[in-house]
Structure formats: structure tokens, C-alpha cells
Amino acid sequence: MIDVLIIGSGGAGLTAALAAKNAGASVTVAGKAYPTNSQTSMAQGGMNAALGNVGEDHVSSHIADTIKSAHGLCDEEMVQQMCEDAPGTIAWLERLGVPFSRLDNEKSGTQTIAQRQMGGASAKRACYAQDYTGLKILHTLYDTCLKEKIHFLDEYYLLNLITEEGTVKGATFLDIRTGKVKQINAKSVIMATGGYGALYHGFTTNAYGSTGDGIAAVLRAGGAVSDMEFIQFHPTALKHSCILVSESARGEGGYLVNEKGERFVDELKPRDEVARAIFSQIKEGQRVFLDVRHLGEAKLMELLPQEVELCKLHEHVDPATELIPIKPVAHYSMGGIDVDTALEVNGIKGCFAVGECSNAKVHGANRLGGNSLLEITTFGKVAGENAYKYAVSVSSKAADDTQQQKDAGEIEALLSQKETANFYPYREKLGNLFYDKVGIVRENDQLNEALNEITMMQETKKEMGISDKSPTNNQNLIDFLEFQNALLLAPTIISAAIARDESRGAHYKVGFEHEDEALKKHRVLQWKKEETCK
Amino acid sequence: MQIKILRSETNTHQLYTLPAGEIPLLNALSYIKETQDATLTFSAGCRASVCGTCAVRVNGREELACAYKVKSGDIIEPLQYHPVLRDLKVDKHKAKETLLTSTAWLHSTQEASLTPSDERLSETQTDCILCDSCYSACPVYAVNPDFLGPFALTRAYRYSADKREGDMKNIIDNIQSNGVWDCTLCGECTAVCPKGIDPKMDITMLRGLSVQEGYNDPSFATQSFGTPDFGGGGFGFDPNAGF
Numbered sequence: 104m105i106d107v108l109i110i111g112s113g114g115a116g117l118t119a120a121l122a123a124k125n126a127g128a129s130v131t132v133a134g135k136a137y138p139t140n141s142q143t144s145m146a147q148g149g150m151n152a153a154l155g156n157v158g159e160d161h162v163s164s165h166i167a168d169t170i171k172s173a174h175g176l177c178d179e180e181m182v183q184q185m186c187e188d189a190p191g192t193i194a195w196l197e198r199l200g201v202p203f204s205r206l207d208n209e210k211s212g213t214q215t216i217a218q219r220q221m222g223g224a225s226a227k228r229a230c231y232a233q234d235y236t237g238l239k240i241l242h243t244l245y246d247t248c249l250k251e252k253i254h255f256l257d258e259y260y261l262l263n264l265i266t267e268e269g270t271v272k273g274a275t276f277l278d279i280r281t282g283k284v285k286q287i288n289a290k291s292v293i294m295a296t297g298g299y300g301a302l303y304h305g306f307t308t309n310a311y312g313s314t315g316d317g318i319a320a321v322l323r324a325g326g327a328v329s330d331m332e333f334i335q336f337h338p339t340a341l342k343h344s345c346i347l348v349s350e351s352a353r354g355e356g357g358y359l360v361n362e363k364g365e366r367f368v369d370e371l372k373p374r375d376e377v378a379r380a381i382f383s384q385i386k387e388g389q390r391v392f393l394d395v396r397h398l399g400e401a402k403l404m405e406l407l408p409q410e411v412e413l414c415k416l417h418e419h420v421d422p423a424t425e426l427i428p429i430k431p432v433a434h435y436s437m438g439g440i441d442v443d444t445a446l447e448v449n450g451i452k453g454c455f456a457v458g459e460c461s462n463a464k465v466h467g468a469n470r471l472g473g474n475s476l477l478e479i480t481t482f483g484k485v486a487g488e489n490a491y492k493y494a495v496s497v498s499s500k501a502a503d504d505t506q507q508q509k510d511a512g513e514i515e516a517l518l519s520q521k522e523t524a525n526f527y528p529y530r531e532k533l534g535n536l537f538y539d540k541v542g543i544v545r546e547n548d549q550l551n552e553a554l555n556e557i558t559m560m561q562e563t564k565k566e567m568g569i570s571d572k573s574p575t576n577n578q579n580l581i582d583f584l585e586f587q588n589a590l591l592l593a594p595t596i597i598s599a600a601i602a603r604d605e606s607r608g609a610h611y612k613v614g615f616e617h618e619d620e621a622l623k624k625h626r627v628l629q630w631k632k633e634e635t636c637k
Numbered sequence: 638m639q640i641k642i643l644r645s646e647t648n649t650h651q652l653y654t655l656p657a658g659e660i661p662l663l664n665a666l667s668y669i670k671e672t673q674d675a676t677l678t679f680s681a682g683c684r685a686s687v688c689g690t691c692a693v694r695v696n697g698r699e700e701l702a703c704a705y706k707v708k709s710g711d712i713i714e715p716l717q718y719h720p721v722l723r724d725l726k727v728d729k730h731k732a733k734e735t736l737l738t739s740t741a742w743l744h745s746t747q748e749a750s751l752t753p754s755d756e757r758l759s760e761t762q763t764d765c766i767l768c769d770s771c772y773s774a775c776p777v778y779a780v781n782p783d784f785l786g787p788f789a790l791t792r793a794y795r796y797s798a799d800k801r802e803g804d805m806k807n808i809i810d811n812i813q814s815n816g817v818w819d820c821t822l823c824g825e826c827t828a829v830c831p832k833g834i835d836p837k838m839d840i841t842m843l844r845g846l847s848v849q850e851g852y853n854d855p856s857f858a859t860q861s862f863g864t865p866d867f868g869g870g871g872f873g874f875d876p877n878a879g880f
Contacts (some may be wrong), residue, residue, distance in 0.1 A: 136682065136690065137729060139767045144688045200743040200799055202763045204756055211750040232763070238687055239763050246742040246792070249733065257730070280722060310683045344661075346685045413685060416704055417661075527671035571676040576723035579675040 104501055105129045106494035107487070108289035110261050110274060110317060113141030114237065114476065115458030116295035117244040118483025119490070120253045123293075128491040131287065133259040133276060135312060135581070138245050142297050142310050142459070143479065146237025147349035147409065148221055149229025150480070151473035152189035156206060157218045160226035162186050169474060172223045172373045173467020174608040175623045176330065181444060181465050185474075188481040193230055196480065201243045203232050219406075220354045221472035223373035229473035234349050234409045237476060259285070260581055261316050262510045264292065264324040264454065265502045271454040272502035274320075275510045279581060282574030284511040288501040290494035291453045293486050294321060294440060295479075298459035300334070302589045302596070303433035304534030308340050308347040312585070317460045319588035321440045322595070322630055326450040329462045329627045330438035331592070332599035335470055335609045336543050337434035338377040339393050344417040345432045348410050350374070350472040352395055355406050360426070361389040375469045375609045378431040382543045385430065392426035399423065431543060435459065435475065437466045437609065438599070441627055446486045450629060453493050457486035464625070468608020517580065522568035529560055529567065530586050533593065545600055546613040554597045561590055599626045638709040640665065642677065645724050650712060662713070663691055663702040666725075679725040686831060689766035692716055692773070693725050699770035699829040716773035718782070729769050735785045740811045741792035749800035762795040762839060764832040771826035771836055783815045787826035787836035790817060794839040797846060809843070809850045817843045818854050 107123040109116045112134030123130045132138070153165040165186040170177055194213050197203070204217040218227040232239040248255075258279040265272045265286065273288040296317025300309035307313075318328055338359070339348040353359070353370040359377070360366055361384050368380035381391050395403060400423035403411050407422075414422050440456040441449040442463055448454040457463070458479045465478055540553040564587070571579035603626065605619035606612050638657050641650035653669050660668075666679050682690035684703045691702040694714045719727035749755075771787035778784060785793075790812060797808045817840050826836040844854075 136680075137732075137767075140682045140688045140690045142683075144766065145683050145685060197801075198743075198746045200746070200796060200801055202756060202759055202795075202799075205751050205753050207752050209750065212748045215751045233760065235687070235764060238766065242763070242765070242767070246736070246796075249737050250740070250742040255733070310688060311681055344684070409687070416686075525671075525675075527675075531671075569675065571678075573676065573723070576678055576726055578678050578680075578726070579670070 104288045104290060104499045105131050106290050107293060107490045108133065108273060108287050108291070109293045109295055110134070111295035111297060111458070111460070112138035112255065112257070113295060113297060113458065113479070114143035114241050114244060115479035115483045115486075116293070117241070117248050118480050119293050119295055119457055119487035120248060121244070121251060122484040122487025123491045124251050124253060126488050126491040128494060131254045131256060131289070133256040133261070133287065135258065135260045135279070135316070137257050138248070138255065139242055141241065142313055143241040143476075144238045145308070145310065145347065146476050147234040147347060148351040148354065149219055149231035149236050149473045150193070150240070150476035151221070151224070151228045151471070152193045152230055152477065153186065153226070153228055154190055154193065154213060154216060154218060154230070156208070156214055156216060157227040160228055162189070164225050165189065165228060168223055168225050169465065169471055172469045172471045172608070174469060174618065176464070176467035176607065176625065178444070178464035181463055185465050185477060185481050189477055192477065192481045192484070196240060196243070199243050199247050201232065201240050203230050219351055220371065221350050222353065222371050222377065223471045224473070229351070229354070231351065233405070234351060234407045240476060240480070260584065261296065261320055263506055264320050264451065265506045266324050266451060267502055269325065269450065270452040275507050277514060277584075280576055282577065284507055284514055286504060286507040290497050290499060291455065291490040293490050294448070294454065294456040294460055295458050295483070295486070296460045298436035298439065299589070299592050300433045300436055302533060302593060303537045304530050306345060306534055306538035307433040308337055308345060309433070314585040314589050315436070315460070315592045316585065316588050317456070318439050319591045321448060321451065321454070321456070322591065324451055325630060326448045326454065327441040327627050327629045328439060328595055329441040329625045330599070331595045331628065332603055332626070333437035333468050333609050334433055334596070335374055335435040335437060336378040336431040338374055338381055338431050339429040340432040341413065341418050342428035342430050346413050346417055347434070348393060348414070348427060348429060349407065352393060352407055352410060356398060357393050357395040360392050360394050362392070363389070373469055373471065375611070378543055379611060381429070381431050391429055393429050394426055395422050396424060396426070433538070435470055437468065437470055438462050445489050446482060447489065449627070453497060455486045455490045457482045468610060514580075517569060517583070518572055518574060520568045522570045524563060524566045525570070526567040526583055526586055529563070530589070533560065533589060537593070541597055541600060544611050544613060547601060547604075550597055550601045554594060554601065557590065557593045557597065564590060595628050599628065602626060638707065640707060640709070640711045640713060642725070643714040645721050655707065660707050661703055662693070662695065662700070662705040662707050665707045666702060678723040687766055689768035692768040692770045694773065699773050701768060701831045704831060716769055718773060718775070718778040719769065732767055732769060732772070732788070735789035736792060738811065739785050739789040739793045739816070740808055741789060741796055743796055743799065743802050744807045745804035746801050747803035751800060755800055758798050759795045761832070761834050762791050765791060765834055766832060768831060770829045770831060774825040774829040776823060776825060777819060777821060781815065781819060784819050785812060785816045787840070790820070790843060791834055791836045791839045794843050797843065805846070806850050809847050809852070812843060813847065813852055817847055818856060
């Protein structure tokens with residue numbers, strides 16, 4: 104039996120794998136795609152660490168900015184730990200060979216790493232690699248995993264966690280290639296499965312696969328989720344394709360203008376405020392644009408080469424000479440699997456969670472740009488080490504195959520069941536519903552309508568199914584399983600939003616436009632058990 | 638607008654009709670799957686040209702489905718030299734093997750003073766998204782399935798050019814067999830790279846580094862000096878042949 108099973112092979116999973124292996128653990132990483140396909144590849148702007156290379160900066164300022172942006176919903180000790188570890192994490196990535204952008208200052212090591220300013224930051228703090236920061240960190244982590252001979256199981260789709268008396272014993276997977284349901288026994292499990300932004304299908308910067316599979320599995324296994332209502336909308340996605348234009352475009356001096364050419368917001372405010380300002384312009388009938396023309400072609404190509412290419416390709420505009428049409432769309436889920444300070448899942452012993460799927464309470468009600476890459480690499484290490492520490496202390500008696508048999512039966516039923524309703528239009532409907540009624544500005548009547556529609560959709564789900572009956576390489580089946588997870592998470596988001604009669608960070612509700620001190624608490628949800636704490 | 642897609646089950650090109658207008662190929666594939674034929678199988682991820690999942694061949698040339706705009710009459714096929722798992726979905730596990738053999742990572746890290754010009758030494762190479770387009774376009778695979786391949790060698794170059802690498806020879810040693818000398822320098826990889834990477838140049842640079850480390854072109858000794866050899870093993874002009 105392996106010591107540590109890591110589910111999800113993005114930046115958080117790879118970091119956890121390296122840390123666990125380094126600590127002495129036997130490790131397997133199972134992911135539904137290949138490691139380098141993950142959402143981490145899409146992170147563009149940078150990774151925060153108060154290095155102070157460009158101007159004065161302090162860890163204490165990083166902590167203060169993060170706490171301020173969290174609007175009272177973070178665990179200050181976790182924030183402190185993340186920010187204090189940040190320079191060390193950058194030094195670690197530097198040793199692995201991450202090609203950070205550089206300063207010309209005749210110094211050496213991490214002192215030569217350049218930093219740029221992101222929204223809500225009081226200093227130039229985000230270390231970057233042009234606008235490919237996530238991609239370059241992810242691939243360097245992957246190369247290092249190959250060097251360390253980490254064992255990967257690719258195209259393994261997580262079905263369920265296996266638990267006995269509230270303790271994790273492993274997980275079941277659908278081996279996408281063969282169609283077989285497999286069981287992996289492990290002494291400890293790390294969830295690193297990413298966020299749930301793809302619920303906003305068609306209105307998100309996220310990859311298709313960010314459907315919250317791991318979070319849904321934790322709920323089914325009796326674990327808790329928290330702060331599900333906090334979904335960050337990125338202010339600047341390309342208007343027609345919803346492809347992300349990094350915040351660094353504003354950090355480098357880009358302006359937001361309406362069609363009259365007026366600036367209407369301080370572009371360096373935190374994302375929630377900027378997104379709402381854009382949304383109200385759009386509500387007034389204004390089109391909104393990002394203007395980076397004044398930066399000049401040479402600087403744009405040096406700092407934002409990816410953006411320039413994507414704008415030309417998807418919007419037919421050249422940012423050097425034309426305005427970029429944008430709109431805010433769902434980008435990052437602050438809530439997720441509820442974990443304690445050791446990153447162990449609330450409700451499931453031996454199970455840890457890290458990255459966007461987890462709620463380590465460092466982002467609170469609004470995440471600062473540059474803190475997500477930081478979270479996955481600093482806490483990925485913590486999760487890997489803690490999971491191994493736990494693994495050495497537990498028995499290695501494997502679970503029986505009850506869960507595997509059950510899951511195999513369900514997959515078989517799905518494959519043989521007659522499809523009367525195509526679920527793809529419902530996936531699109533779910534995306535529209537969420538953007539319209541569980542979006543940037545919320546309202547109780549609309550949230551209740553959304554909840555009703557979800558309930559109806561769950562009823563209709565009984566008639567939905569898949570028309571592709573192939574047991575092997577069945578993407579139709581995977582899409583449907585993902586959609587089921589999205590439908591399972593949808594009510595947790597909406598009901599948490601209904602319960603929060605206030606406005607805080609990314610959650611903004613009409614009629615309750617201010618923060619309510621009495622609601623300054625996390626909303627923790629568990630299957631058949633709802634409660635609030637703290 | 639009509640396009641043809643190679644279906645693995647029948648090994649025939651199936652005709653699909655799409656609405657008129659500008660549409661990225663990935664959206665077209667999703668449209669077909671969602672509304673016409675749920676069995677059509679392909680891989681997709683970020684939609685933004687950065688995760689490397691959706692590379693396919695369009696009219697015989699490698700493209701990222703999310704970045705290619707469909708034209709009527711297009712013929713869509715899976716990548717070459719990859720086992721086809723189903724329709725446009727291929728097995729990319731070979732990438733892991735070639736990267737492992739190339740030992741494309743930092744072997745012995747030393748602290749270095751890096752500048753913006755050092756950053757530019759590998760800036761393009763580190764844009765690689767492992768989409769496998771270059772591997773699919775490389776004619777060497779037609780004759781040598783063990784070739785390390787363009788992306789693995791580009792990655793090996795990336796680390797060997799890094800001032801933080803204190804043991805560059807280690808990487809060079811590991812790319813000699815089925816590596817830098819087996820490339821025909823035909824440039825097909827460079828032509829299809831969606832990120833503008835030039836693996837051909839990287840391989841040329843690695844040959845230079847190999848010579849510095851005492852290696853010679855192993856094919857040099859066996860080459861014919863009597864007659865012109867434009868075959869280069871049967872795939873394009875070999876600039877080293879006959880000289």
C-alpha cells in the first residue's frame with residue numbers, strides 16, 4: 104500500500120508529490136489529464152513574495168494586503184505562514200530552474216528576480232515569467248517530478264474516496280482509457296483537484312475540467328466544504344471568448360475605459376471592486392475596454408506576449424494600436440474543501456486538501472492576484488509533508504472492494520441506460536443560470552429562482568444520460584460525471600449565497616450592500632448537516 | 638460549412654456540417670459532440686493555447702484546435718506517430734519517456750547572477766506547452782521511433798543553457814544516442830510549433846555543446862564522400878551529408 108495518494112496533477116499536486124517523496128514517502132499522483140494540461144498552466148500574472156528587489160517591500164505588508172482583501176474571512180495565522188514562506192518558496196523554485204523574469208542589478212540568486220504590481224498590493228511583489236508564470240512553474244515542477252521518479256497515473260478520473268469510520272483508505276477511479284473502475288489503497292490522500300469555476304460554463308476563464316470533482320467527492324464521503332459562495336470574477340476576460348487577460352496588463356499600466364473613453368475605476372483596486380465597476384458600466388449599456396496602447400508594441404511583446412497573441416487571434420484587435428473589448432467572468436473559487444491548519448479535511452481523517460479545491464482560509468472573501476500560485480507551492484509542500492507524517496502513524500490494512508464494486512455498477516448502469524435527454528444543453532443552461540443569477544451582483548429572489556431551477560435540473564437528471572456507449576475512452580461519460588459533480592456543488596454555492604445577507608468581498612448582494620459584523624464567519628456545509636462555526 | 642474528421646472506428650473521414658461564420662476548431666468539435674454526435678472523441682483543456690491538450694492535424698498540418706479557425710473543406714486527423722486511442726485522441730505517454738531519457742532538468746544547481754539577457758536565452762524554449770505538434774511533424778519518427786524528439790531536446794537545451802546548471806555535461810551525455818545527431822534538421826518542427834519555438838536551432842546549439850564536450854557526429858565516419866548524398870537517410874536534405 105502506498106503512503107500518499109495525490110489526486111490531481113496540477114501545481115499543487117506536483118508540489119505535494121515532491122515534498123512527500125522528499126520526506127521519504129511512496130507516492131502516486133493520479134490525474135484526469137496529463138500533469139502539464141492543468142489549470143495551473145493558465146496562471147499568467149505572477150506569484151507573490153515580498154522580496155523587495157524592485158522597491159521597498161516587507162512580509163508584513165504582504166500579510167496586511169492579503170488580510171485586507173480577505174474582508175475578515177481569513178485565518179490570519181495561515182496567511183502569515185503563507186506570506187512568510189513565500190521568499191523561501193521562490194528560492195526553492197529558483198533552485199529547480201524556474202525561468203523567472205530578471206532585473207539587471209548585478210546581484211545573484213533570487214535577488215535578481217523581477218517583480219510587478221498586482222491589484223490590491225501595496226508594492227511590486229509578484230515574481231513572474233513574462234505572462235507565462237503558471238506555465239513555466241508547472242513545467243519546471245513536472246521536469247523535477249520526472250527527475251525524482253514520481254509515479255503518475257494519467258487519465259484517471261476520480262470517482263469516490265474510500266472511507267472507513269471517517270478515515271480515508273484510498274479512492275476509486277475510472278481508468279478513462281480502459282473504462283475499468285480501479286481502486287487505489289493508500290494510507291493518506293491529498294486532494295489537489297482544482298476549483299469549480301467551470302460551473303459558469305461559457306462564462307469562465309477556467310479550463311473545461313475545473314468542475315470541482317474532488318470537492319464533490321469529499322462531500323459524498325462525509326467531509327465538509329466552506330465559503331462556497333465566494334467566487335472571484337476576473338475583471339478582464341476577452342469579451343467574446345472569455346479568455347483571460349492577465350491582471351498584469353493593468354499592473355503594468357493598462358487602463359480601463361468605457362466606450363466614451365472615460366476611466367471609471369482605479370485599475371489597481373482588488374478584483375472584486377474592479378469587476379463590479381465594470382459590471383455596472385455594462386449594466387448602463389456601456390462597452391468596456393482595456394487600453395494598453397500607451398505601453399507600446401515593444402514593451403507589450405516583452406511583458407505580455409501571450410495577451411497580444413490571444414487578442415489578435417480571438418478578438419481581432421492588436422493591443423498595440425486598438426482597445427481590447429473585455430468583460431468580467433468567473434475565475435477563481437475561494438471556497439472549497441474545509442481544512443484545518445494542517446490542511447487535513449474537516450470530517451475525513453488522513454485526507455488533506457490543497458490548492459484551489461481547498462479552503463485553507465488564506466484568500467477569504469477575495470483572493471489577491473499572485474496569491475494562488477503562492478498557495479499551491481507553499482501549501483503543496485505542507486500538505487505533502489503532513490500527509491506523510493500521518494501515513495507513517497497509521498495501519499496499512501487495506502479497505503475491501505465495496506466502493507469499487509458499487510462504482511463499477513454505477514458506471515455500467517450509465518453505459519447501459521437509455522438516454523432520453525441530452526445533458527449538454529443543461530450544462531450550458533447551468534452556466535447561463537449561474538452567470539445571470541449567482542454572478543457578480545446577487546439578489547435573494549434571483550438566488551432562490553436559481554436554487555429552484557437547480558432542483559428541477561436534478562430531477563431531470565434522472566432522464567439524462569450518455570449516448571456514447573463505448574466502455575473505453577468515453578469523453579461523453581466523463582463530461583456527464585463532471586456535470587453531475589457540478590449539479591451536486593451548485594446548491595452548496597447558492598444556499599450559502601442566500602444565507603449570506605450582506606456584501607463581503609466577491610459576494611455582493613443588492614439590499615445588503617454592507618458588511619455585517621454578525622456574518623463575519625465561515626459557512627461550513629456537510630452532507631445532511633448544515634451548521635456555521637467561528 | 639462542412640468539415641471531415643477521421644473516425645478511428647471506421648477509419649474513414651466523416652462529414653459534419655457546421656454553421657457558417659468564424660469558429661475555432663475546438664468550438665466546432667464541441668458543437669458536433671454536444672448537438673450531433675456524442676461519440677466524436679477529442680482532447681481539450683484551456684481553450685487559450687497554453688495547456689497543450691488539443692493539438693490535431695488539419696489538412697496534414699499540426700494545429701491547436703483552440704487556435705485554428707475552421708474553413709470549409711478542412712480535413713481533421715489525429716497527430717502522427719502517436720497511438721490513436723480514439724478518433725482525435727492520442728496517447729502522449731511517449732513524451733514522458735523521451736523527457737526522462739533526455740534528463741531534461743537541472744542536475745546540479747548552483748546560484749548564478751542572472752540578467753534579462755540570460756532570461757532571453759531560454760525564454761522561447763520555456764514557452765513549450767508539450768502539445769506534441771513537433772513530435773507529430775518530425776519525419777525521423779517514421780524510421781526511428783526511439784528518437785528523443787524536438788520538444789525533449791528543446792527542453793534539454795533549455796536546462797543546459799541555464800547558468801544555474803552546474804553539471805551541463807550530464808545532460809549532453811544523455812542526448813547522444815537517438816538524440817541530437819539523429820535529427821535531419823528538416824525544420825518541420827519549427828514550422829508547426831504553435832508557440833514559435835525553433836527546436837531545429839536548439840538541436841543545432843546542442844550539437845555545438847556536444848562537440849565542446851568531446852562528442853563527434855557519429856554518422857560522419859560512415860558517410861560516403863564519393864557520391865552526393867541528398868537522401869540523409871531518406872527524409873530530406875542533410876546539410877552534413879557529403880562534406
